[in-house]
Amino acid sequence: MNFEKIEEAYNLLLTNTHLLQSHLATNFYDALIEQNSIYLDQKTDLKELLVNQQKLKALELSREEWRRAYQFILMKAAQTEPLQANHQFTPDAIGFILTFLIDQLGDKEELDLLEIGSGTGNLAETIVNNSSKKIDYLGLELDDLLIDLAASIAHVVDARISFVQGDAVRPQVLKESDFIISDLPIGYYPDDQIASRYQVASSDEHTYAHHLLMEQSLKYLKPRGYAIFLAPNQLLTSPQSPLLKEWLKKEAQILAMISLPESIFASSNQAKTIFVLRKQEKKPLTPFVYPLQDLQKQEEIVKFSENFQKWRKDSEI
CATH class of the missing domain: 1.10.150.470 (DNA polymerase; domain 1)
Known part of the structure; x- marks a missing residue:
């Protein structure tokens, strides 16, 4: 470079x-x-x-x-x-971790990948440019400006990526993918009638949009496919977390939780963890839990990579 x-x-x-x-x-x-x-x-x-x-x-x-x-x-x-916080691009250090996870978990040379909330397209190009796999990428984004911006950049760089516009919480006509990824937008979803169709819906207040997107995403996932989400550290302890955990018991398995250093986020309140999910299976599994302390230290990344590969081998994934 x-x-x-x-x-x-x-x-x-x-x-x-x-x-x-x-x-x-x-x-x-x-x-x-x-x-x-x-x-x-x-x-x-x-x-x-x-x-x-x-x-x-x-x-x-x-x-x-x-x-x-x-x-x-x-x-x-x-x-x-x-741009508003939910529209800012995912840092490169996280993009490379996600690319590593896709390369490790993907068992084919060609993979279909759907990104929910594709934003400016930076994460899409990070993955497509650096993955060892051939990625058939589709980004789903609601915002007009971000769709136009991402598509215009993709055309200039001749990237093998495409985008469609739509509200990801509402049903979309999309093919099933090997991977679903999302740097989940955080906040409440305003339409209670739409939210009420979901298992994670709250009956007391607006439902968390990131909970709705997690449930919706798995509908587009192939059997044995993987969903990789960047979600708040408090995902499993927030006020609406009991609704999410009840859905997880029925529909999904958490394969991995990789916490990220707070220093790469604007504030500790915005810090996120990488959650790797797949559709629920009968086979029991011990999740891979790992605290990443510093994404700038090469030895830290190497240690993480080795630990993940060992866990994957031991878990026969």
């Missing part, structure tokens, strides 16, 4: 986006979407923009270099036009 090329691409993308932001009198994200469109079709009256587009093409970036450049652009945008 060439970091000088990534920095040059970042600067060109930033310049172009600012030019379009002023020219179109729009927000940063819509300007970035327009920049991506012009990169592809080269249709604009702004000569400086066209010159910069040619410079971008001449860099011949790899998909991963493109991803890093766009990641820096979105980090820059967040300084002046921050």
